[in-house]
Each structure stands twice: as structure tokens, then as C-alpha cells.
Amino acid sequence: MKSTRIYQLLILLSLVIFILPLSFAVDTLTQGQVIKDGDGEGLRSAGDVFEFGFFTPGNSTYRYAGVFYRSVPVLSVVWVANRKTPLDGTAGSIAIAPDGNLAVLDDEGATVWATDVAVATNDTTAATIKDSGQLVLTSATNGTVLWDSFDHPTDTFLPGMKLSLNRRTGRRTIFQAWKSPNDPSPGKYSLGLDPTGSGQIFIWKARRPRWRSGQWDNTRFIGSTMRALYLYGFKLVPDPYDKGSMYFTYTQVNSSLLRFVMQWDGVENTTLYDGERKAWKPVWVQPVTECETYAKCGSYGICSDGGSPICSCLRGFVPRSEDEWRRGNWSAGCVRRSALACLFNNNTSTNSSSTNSNNSSAADSKGDGFYGLQGVKVPDKSDWDATVENGGDCRSACLNNCSCKAYAQVSGIGCLTWGVDLIDVYQFPQGSGGGTDFYVKLAGSELGGNTKTKIWKAIVISVSAALSIMIILCVLSWWKWNAAIKDCWKRDKTHFSSSISMKGRVDLSGPSDNTQEAGNDPELPLFTFDFIASATSNFDESNKLGEGGFGDVYKGLLPGGQEVAVKRLSRSSGQGQEEFKNEMILIAKLQHRNLVRLLGCCIQGEEKMLVYEYMPNKSLDAFLFDPTRQELLDWKTRYDIIEGIARGLVYLHRDSRLRIIHRDLKASNILLDGEMKPKISDFGMARIFGRDQNQGNTTRVVGTFGYMSPEYAMEGLFSGKSDVYSFGVLVLEIVSGRRNNSFHNMTNIINIVGYAWRLWTEDRITEMVHPTIEESCSMAQVLRCIHVGLLCVQDHANDRPDMQSVVLMLASEAALLPTPKPPTFALERSPNRMDTLTENAVESYDVDDRTITVVVAR
Ligand SMILES: *[C@@H]1O[C@H](CO)[C@@H](O)[C@H](O)[C@H]1NC(C)=O
Ligand SMILES: *[C@@H]1O[C@H](CO)[C@@H](O)[C@H](O)[C@H]1NC(C)=O
Ligand SMILES: *[C@@H]1O[C@H](CO)[C@@H](O)[C@H](O)[C@H]1NC(C)=O
Ligand SMILES: *[C@@H]1O[C@H](CO)[C@@H](O)[C@H](O)[C@H]1NC(C)=O
Ligand SMILES: *[C@@H]1O[C@H](CO)[C@@H](O)[C@H](O)[C@H]1NC(C)=O
Ligand SMILES: *[C@@H]1O[C@H](CO)[C@@H](O)[C@H](O)[C@H]1NC(C)=O
Ligand SMILES: *[C@@H]1O[C@H](CO)[C@@H](O)[C@H](O)[C@H]1NC(C)=O
Ligand SMILES: *[C@@H]1O[C@H](CO)[C@@H](O)[C@H](O)[C@H]1NC(C)=O
Ligand SMILES: *[C@@H]1O[C@H](CO)[C@@H](O)[C@H](O)[C@H]1NC(C)=O
Ligand SMILES: *[C@@H]1O[C@H](CO)[C@@H](O)[C@H](O)[C@H]1NC(C)=O
Ligand SMILES: *[C@@H]1O[C@H](CO)[C@@H](O)[C@H](O)[C@H]1NC(C)=O
Secondary structure, three states: OHHHHHHHHHHHHHHHHHHHHHHHOOOEEEOOOEEEHHHOOOEEOOOOOEEEEEEOOOOOOEEEEEEEEOOOOOOOEEEEOOOOOOEEOOOOEEEEOOOOOEEEEOOOOOEEEEOOOOOOOOOOEEEEEOOOOOEEEEEOOOOOEEEEHHHOOOOEEOOOOOEEEOOOOOOEOEEEEEEEOOEEEEEEEEEEEOOOOOOOEEEEEOOEEEEEOOOEOOOOEOOOOOOOHHHHOOEEEEOOOOOOOEEEEOOOOOOOOEEEEEOOOOOEEEEEEEOOOOEEEEEEEEOOOHHHOOOOOOEOEEEEOOOOOOEEEOOOEEEOOHHHHHOOOOOOOEEEOOOOHHHOOHHHHHHHHHHHHHHOOOOOOOOEEEEEEEEEEOOOOOEEOHHHHOOOOHHHHHHOOOOOOEEEEEOOOEEEEEOOOOEOEEEOOOOOOOOEEEEEEEEHHHHOOOHHHHHHHHHHHHHHHHHHHHHHHHHHHHHHHHHHHHHHHHHHHHHHHHHHHHOOOOOOOOOOOOOOHHHHOOOOOEOOHHHHHHHOOOOOHHHEEEEEOOEEEEEEEOOOOOEEEEEEEOHHHOOOHHHHHHHHHHHHHOOOOOEOOEEEEEEEOOEEEEEEEOOOOOEHHHHHOOOOHHHHOOHHHHHHHHHHHHHHHHHHHHHOOOEEEOOOOOHHHEEEOOOOOEEEOOOOOOEEEOOOOOEEEOOEEEEOOOOOOHHHHHHOEEEHHHHHHHHHHHHHHHHHOOOOOOOOOOOOOOOHHHHHHHHHHOOOHHHHOOHHHHOOOOHHHHHHHHHHHHHHOOOOHHHOOOHHHHHHHHHOOOOOOOOOOOOHHHHHOOOOHHHHHHHHHOOOOOOOOOOEEEEOOO
């Protein structure tokens, strides 16, 4: 009787000992412990996010050991151990094998799956599931990670994982899809990095490419319309010591669960967990359309979703086989109709090609030229032309190399050229925002004869169309316009008559062979080319004041003795007639003491010039960042500059009759007059806004990296709030005396916003104040400026104040300012190729400060 009781007790005890480890073991399994399938629960991560245990997928009857979300009600598996060797029945278990490896055992204790690491004989190990979903096997003696499930992924790319490629060893991360929703065994689809090191993500079906992402330009993939990947911290990290080796990774940005799944059906599905609706909601799905299938239209073919058929040959190319093409078999692709001229005239071609650009036409009948496409996913197998990064010209690099078949100049990447057949070209639908500009080299004869006459025809047609529309409009609304126009001209007249008399007699009677463009505004003084050439001593180098984004600026002396600044727009700058006219008409109508005044302009043939009042103290950056001259800027001067810029912007945004967004506000665009009062210059990119329109979506992003707000740089969305962002950066620069981009050698800091934020959170913000103003300043006022600056650089436009509030905030000492949120955009941009390049270039030449133009959408 007694003995049976002891027996029972012993049994109970042994049971307790056996079960004990599990009820205690939350996230770690140590040697000697066992997770039994029948017990119902596996390892749980510390924060209860993931579980490592047994599951049955879909309607399968098998059991698998794997990692899945605990907090998500529908089974969402992120990793499977025994995907090839399922267990039949619920008698399986997980344990650390005697040799220290993590193992999945069947009902008879035989190993069906195990890690394969060599563990020292006298060492013990433990397996831990982390809140990131990572399952690691660590050495108990020294804590070394011996094995990591993130290095052996199945089909899910989780935050913190690395999608890597090692060119030296050939090793790369591959996500292998399941066979079906019910079967985790490896299916036919896989996802990984292009083994050639192009930085593109590929999906393969068996071994053949099914989809590619297109090149990564630091914010998005060219071949994808998902433009906000950066929001998820997505970045490409190149291996600095091994060319072509790299990895992609991303981070958990907020508490929402995020995952990339290579689905069994060949679709990459990125989903975000919506805790309220208790469901995964898709963020990004690729590929979507048939056109995105790799090489759908063969070489030199282009695929367009709306087309019928979807495939066509690129211009200048014809189907290789008409019959098959007509039958809808596009795989053979297209061939060139007229051979390139450079193939024939070996010895003269390079000369005639390079002088081509001198002649300003795309191609003459003998040479080769380019046909441009917009919004395309550029072909696979591109080469990156590094020489162009150092100031070369992508177009001529391609033109001068006979084997170059096409080129694309992509912001964030640089110059891409193609020396092989062009394959997998996709025309994004209009307005989708995907793709980039792409230029295909063609024989001159394919470009449709003289492009000049074409352009002229186009101009004649558009001008006559515009004229007829205007006539109709005038007739229709003459009575409404009459008063307004009268009023506006009256005001302009007073402005210009005063500026003309101020500069003395200006010879306006000289021949001006192309006054048509300016004809709409008869009050704007027009100068002839000769007049300006003589005023600037023939654009002498010694008169050069600087180089702006769109051309050089010269100092000039008018016959009356007045000094002026002449901006000569470079022909190759990409600034078209349209932008020029914008700048001219806008500035002529604006008058404010914090804006530079336009005195006149010159349009003659290809030459376009603007004549501004001259600012003896040049631009703000010449003081702010100059070690000796920055001492001239005491705090009061700096504060007045900040305030002046703010007032100028309020005028632009709100008070002027036209609402104007500057879009390229930066230190070099702030000029200083004789009294060091700021004047905003360079309105070329401003846009006229309708009365109640406060946000626009533009086809061309114009601006300067580092000053551009996230929504503008990424989405092309601009509003007054994008100027507010630039203003915020400017304020931080003025206070600290440091350039926005002068932070390369500081760890984890990429720009001034990140720097300011770090000091702010660490309560060391006073360290940011430039030493020369520390004495002259009121620290409270300086801190207020920094605070306002940080509010201006918030990620979301809605979190930023408008310029009017900024002026109020700066002025009132009593106002309570909101607390800024972390500027993640500035904190999380990846160190990229462009940054490393400018790092080298920054000493000799200020590349970073130049205006860039990115085509975002059409
Ligand atoms: C189980 O899955 C297979 C394959 O997806 C499907 O054909 C079958 O109808 C499913 N059975 C049930 C009962 O859902
Ligand atoms: C930790 O132990 C492992 C063997 O279990 C050994 O390979 C490794 O070198 C050790 N690391 C250190 C830092 O001692
Ligand atoms: C384990 O064995 C290695 C040699 O095999 C020895 O160097 C090490 O000191 C041993 N560690 C322990 C904790 O005994
Ligand atoms: C996390 O960020 C994503 C993307 O910006 C957003 O859609 C989601 O609502 C955010 N979740 C939370 C909990 O803030
Ligand atoms: C992507 O995943 C979500 C959640 O798992 C699912 O609802 C959706 O249908 C998937 N999308 C595609 C295209 O498979
Ligand atoms: C399509 O054309 C290729 C070669 O041009 C040929 O090999 C292939 O069999 C054709 N496919 C079909 C379905 O006709
Ligand atoms: C190359 O140039 C020489 C002299 O300029 C000329 O005689 C020859 O015909 C040219 N060859 C070709 C292939 O154009
Ligand atoms: C001109 O170049 C082509 C192709 O590169 C080559 O086949 C041909 O022999 C060259 N001709 C001469 C005269 O060099
Ligand atoms: C071609 O250019 C080179 C210099 O680049 C020059 O020496 C040569 O004379 C030129 N040839 C012709 C035919 O213009
Ligand atoms: C054409 O190019 C030459 C040098 O390549 C240059 O001297 C000349 O001024 C250019 N002509 C024009 C009209 O720009
Ligand atoms: C451009 O080239 C053509 C011949 O190719 C020549 O007739 C014309 O004079 C050139 N124009 C200029 C401005 O150099």
C-alpha cells in the first residue's frame, strides 16, 4: 500500500520534472528539454510575438515544426524546419540532440530534420526564439551564435533579415516558395538577388527569370510602382570591400508586423498586419500584370499593358519573325531595321558623333541619334558607367561607343548603358509613376529626318492651338478679365518704369530677333544678346559670380553704371522654354524686400538670360560655410536672415497674388544685400497655384538633395510644406554653420537633420550652436530657432507648421511649441553610392549643392 503510494508519487514527480521545463521554458530550449507536439505549445518569444512549435498548414494532414506569429489569429508561418520531411501524426518532438544540434524527431525518436553545425564536444547549446522571428542556436559556454534561422530562410523575408549576395563565394540568400498553400516543401518559385551583382531582385520559376525588380535607385526599384519602400527602411547595403557583393534589408518601422512572402503561386506579396481588422493587408504585390513577366516581348520588344497586342517592337526595330509575331509568339523579339552608322565609318564616326552635340540636333542624317522613351522599366543587364559620375555626359559616352545600344541617366544611380540586346522593357501605364527615361540609339535615318523641322512644326502647331484657345477664352470672358488685366498691368508698369529709370537709359531698341515669347508682357524690358555680352565683357570668367543649377551667373555693368547679375541659362541644363518663361513672368510680378528683383531678360535664339539686381554680398552659403567669413555673421544677423527668409516665403506662399512654391530653397539661393539682408532668388521652378489649390503633383521633381521633403523627393508631391521642410534644413544650417551634407564621417548620421535630432534627444542641443555666435546670442532664441527648425523637417507635411505660423513661432517668446517627432526620413536613408561619390567630390567641387531634376511621373 505504502509502496504504491511512493510509486505514484515518483511517477508524478517524474512527470513534473518532465513537464516542468516546458511550463517554464518561454523562449529557450536547452539540452535535455523536449517540446512535444501533443503538449500543444512550443517556444514563445519574450514579447509573445512568435512561436516555434508544430503546425498543420491549410488542409494538409501532416505536421511541421516551424516559426509562426502568435499574435495573429490566422496561421501565418514564417519559417519551416522540416519542410521536406513532414511528420505523420502528432507524436513528433523538438529537442537539442546529444551532439548539440537542434533537431525535430518523429514518434520513434528518429531525426527528421536537424541543424548541421559542429559543436565542441564539451559544449552544450540552447535554442532561442526571438521577437524578431529569429531562431538561434547558441553555445551555452560562450554565447556564440552557432546557427541562425535568418541565414536559412524559407519563403518569408522578415525585418532584420538580409537578402544577400556574396560575389566571391557565390553564396546568396534564396527565398524558396512553398509548393502549395498546403505544402511547405520547396516549390518552383524562388526569389533572390541577381547573381551578376546588378542590385536587382529576381523571381525565378525553376531556373528561368520570371520577374525582376529593376535597378534600385536608393528609394525605389525602377521596375516597380512601389515608391515608398524607403518608408519601411528598405535599403541596399553594398559591401565596401567586395565589389558586387551586397545585401538588402529593412527594418520594423513601427509596431505593425510586416513581411515579404514569396508565395507559392510565384507572386511576391508584402503585407502589413492590421491589428484592428485582424487581417494582413497587402502593401506591395509583384508581378501584377502579364507585361511584367520577364522578357515577355523578347529582345528589343516593349510591353505595354494597354496595348493590343501588348507587345510591340521598339522604334526602329521590326519583328524577327513576322509570322510568329502575328500569332502572338513574341519570344523571338525584334531586330534593328537600319544598322547604326558608327558600324560603317570606323574612322570618322567618333569625330562626327562627338561634334554632333555642337550642332544641337539629335542626329544628322549620317550619324546616330537617340530615341527617348519615358516611364519605362529599363532593360536588364545594364552596365554602370562610372566615368560619367565624374562630370561626364551619359549621352555622349553612349554615342561615342559604337557597341552601346542605349542609355539612361537615373538619379540615385548615375549613368546606365547597355552593350547587349535590350531585353525586358516595360512601358508603365501613364501616371503610374513607375520607370524612368530611357534612350535607345538609332541610325539617324530612323529618327525621321531633320528633327529641327519637326520641332518647328510642333511649335507652330502648339502656338496656333494656344492662340486659338486664347482667342476663344478672351471672347468668352472678356468682360470678366478686362478689369483684372487692367489692374495688373497698371501695377507692373509702375514697377518697371521705376526700375528702368533707376538703371539709367537702357538701349531697348536693339534688334531682338525673337520677341515672341516675351510678347505677352510688353512691360518686361528685353535686352539684346550683344547688349548683355558687352555689359559682362563677353561673359568673362572674371565676371562669373557662380554656377547655379541651370546656368552660370555673371556680374554685369550697365551703361548707366548700375551693377546687375546676369543668369545665363545653359542650353544643356534641361531648363526648357517653359521653365524660363515661368521664371520670367513670375518674378516680374513679385515685389518684396526679401525677394531678388528681376530687371529684365534676354531671349535670342538659343540664348536665354535673366537680369537681376546685383547683390554685393553674394549668397548665404559663401558666408555660412566659409571658415573666415562666417565670423562676420553674428547672431543678430543670422536671426534677421532666418526671419527675412521666413517673411519672403510667407509672401510667396500666401500674400502674393499668385501662390508660389519655391521648390529649391537652399543656402546658395539666398542672396545677401549690402546690409546682409536676405533675398530669395531663383524662382525658375516655382509654379503658379490656383486660388484654392494647395498641393500639386508634378512630373518633374526639381530640387536639391538634402533640402527636399520626403513626399516631394519620393512622390513628387509638392506644397508650401515642402518649402517649409527646406526652410527647416536652412535654419539648422544657419544656426550650426554646418552644411547639410557635411556629416559623412559620423556614424549613423547622414545629414544635419539626423545630427540635430540626435543632439535633441540626448539633450545636448546646445552643442549644435556655432561657436562664433555662442557669445553674441540669446540662447533661448537660438533654441527656439532649432525647435522651429525641427518642426519644419517633420516627415509628414501635416506635422509641419505653415510659414505664417513659423514667423509667429519665431517671434513670440511665450508661445508653446509642439514637440517634434523623430524625422525618420533623415535618419534612415541608406548610405548609398551617391553619398560615397559626393564624399570624394565634395572637397574639390560642390556637386551636392547643385539642383537636380528627377522625372517622377507623367
Ligand atoms: C485541400 O487542398 C487541395 C489543394 O489545394 C484542394 O484541391 C482540396 O479541395 C482541399 N480540400 C479541402 C477539403 O479543402
Ligand atoms: C565559442 O565556442 C565555440 C564552440 O562551441 C567555438 O567555436 C568558438 O570559437 C567559441 N568562441 C569564443 C569567443 O570563445
Ligand atoms: C573544451 O575543450 C577544449 C578543447 O577541446 C578546451 O580548450 C576547452 O577549455 C574546454 N572547455 C571546457 C569548458 O572544458
Ligand atoms: C506603420 O507604418 C505603416 C506604413 O507607414 C502604416 O501603414 C501603419 O498604419 C503603421 N502602423 C502603426 C501601428 O502605426
Ligand atoms: C497577399 O497576402 C494577403 C494576406 O495573406 C492575401 O489576402 C492576398 O490575397 C495576397 N495577395 C495576392 C495577390 O496573392
Ligand atoms: C515561339 O517561337 C520560338 C522561336 O522563335 C519557337 O522556338 C517556339 O517554339 C515558338 N512557340 C510557340 C508556342 O509557337
Ligand atoms: C578611313 O579614313 C580614311 C582617310 O580619312 C579613308 O580613306 C577611309 O576610306 C576611311 N575608311 C572607312 C571605312 O571609312
Ligand atoms: C569597321 O568596324 C567594323 C566593326 O567594328 C569591322 O568589321 C570592320 O572591319 C572595320 N573596318 C575597317 C576598315 O576598319
Ligand atoms: C578626329 O579627331 C581627332 C582628335 O580627336 C583629330 O586628330 C582628327 O583629325 C579628327 N579626324 C577627322 C577626320 O576629323
Ligand atoms: C562647336 O564646337 C567647337 C569645338 O568643338 C567650338 O569651338 C565652337 O564654338 C562650337 N560652335 C558652336 C556654335 O557652339
Ligand atoms: C550642322 O551640321 C550640318 C551638316 O551636318 C551643317 O550643314 C550645319 O552648318 C551645321 N550647323 C552648325 C550650326 O554648326
